[in-house]
Amino acid sequence: MELMEPFSSTLDLQTGILEPASQVLRRRLSDMKDMYADADAVKRIFEQEGDRLIYEVYVGGIPEVEGHMPHSTTTIHPGRIGDEFHMTKGHYHVKRDRAEIYLGLAGQGCLLLQTDDGTVRRVEMRRGIVAYVPHFWAHRTVNTGGVPFVFFAAWPGDAGHDYATIEQRGFAKLLISQYGRAVLTDNPRYK
Ligand code: PAN
Ligand code: ZN
Numbered sequence: 001m002e003l004m005e006p007f008s009s010t011l012d013l014q015t016g017i018l019e020p021a022s023q024v025l026r027r028r029l030s031d032m033k034d035m036y037a038d039a040d041a042v043k044r045i046f047e048q049e050g051d052r053l054i055y056e057v058y059v060g061g062i063p064e065v066e067g068h069m070p071h072s073t074t075t076i077h078p079g080r081i082g083d084e085f086h087m088t089k090g091h092y093h094v095k096r097d098r099a100e101i102y103l104g105l106a107g108q109g110c111l112l113l114q115t116d117d118g119t120v121r122r123v124e125m126r127r128g129i130v131a132y133v134p135h136f137w138a139h140r141t142v143n144t145g146g147v148p149f150v151f152f153a154a155w156p157g158d159a160g161h162d163y164a165t166i167e168q169r170g171f172a173k174l175l176i177s178q179y180g181r182a183v184l185t186d187n188p189r190y191k
C-alpha cells in the first residue's frame with residue numbers, strides 16, 4: 001500500500017475557491033447548449049453576449065481511485081437560459097452504487113436527483129444544508145437565486161462520472177422561473 005502525505009487546503013466559503021486545486025473546470029454555455037430546453041434563448045445569448053460562463057468546479061486533487069475521497073467545490077453563477085435556471089450538466093456515477101455528500105456554502109439552489117425510471121426528487125440547498133446523494137441517483141444542481149450558489153462535494157474515489165446518459169436522455173423535469181418562483185415542470189425532450 002502506498003502512503004500519501006496528509007495535507008489540507010483552504011476553501012473560501014463565499015466564492016468556493018479551493019486552494020490548492022488540481023484543476024478548475026469552467027463550464028460554458030457551449031459545453032451544454034443542448035441541455036437547455038429553450039434553443040432560441042441559447043441562440044440569442046450566443047449572439048448577444050457570446051459563450052456565457054455557467055459554472056466553475058474547483059477540484060481538490062485527490063486520486064480518483066478506490067479508498068480515496070475526492071472532493072470539489074462548485075460555483076454556479078446566477079442566471080437563466082430562457083426560463084430555465086443555470087445548472088450543472090449532471091451525471092450518474094459510473095459505479096452506480098456510489099453515493100455522495102453535498103454541503104451548501106453560499107447562495108441558494110436545488111439539488112435535482114433522478115433514477116433510471118425517471119423518478120425525480122428535489123432537495124433545497126443553501127448555506128449549512130448537508131444533502132445526501134444516495135447511490136443509483138443521477139444528480140444535477142441548479143442556482144435558483146440571484147447570487148452565486150456554492151457547494152462542497154465529496155465522493156468515493158472509484159465512483160467515476162457518467163455524463164453520456166444524461167446528455168442523451170436529459171432530466172425528466174426542468175427547474176424554471178415562474179412568477180418569481182422556482183417551479184419543476186416536465187421536460188418535453190426527456191427520452
Ligand atoms: C460534483 C459535480 C460538480 C459539477 O462534484 O461533479 O458539481 O457537476 P457536473 O459534474 O455534473 O458537471 C459531483 O457530483 N461529483 O461526483
Ligand atoms: Zn457526483
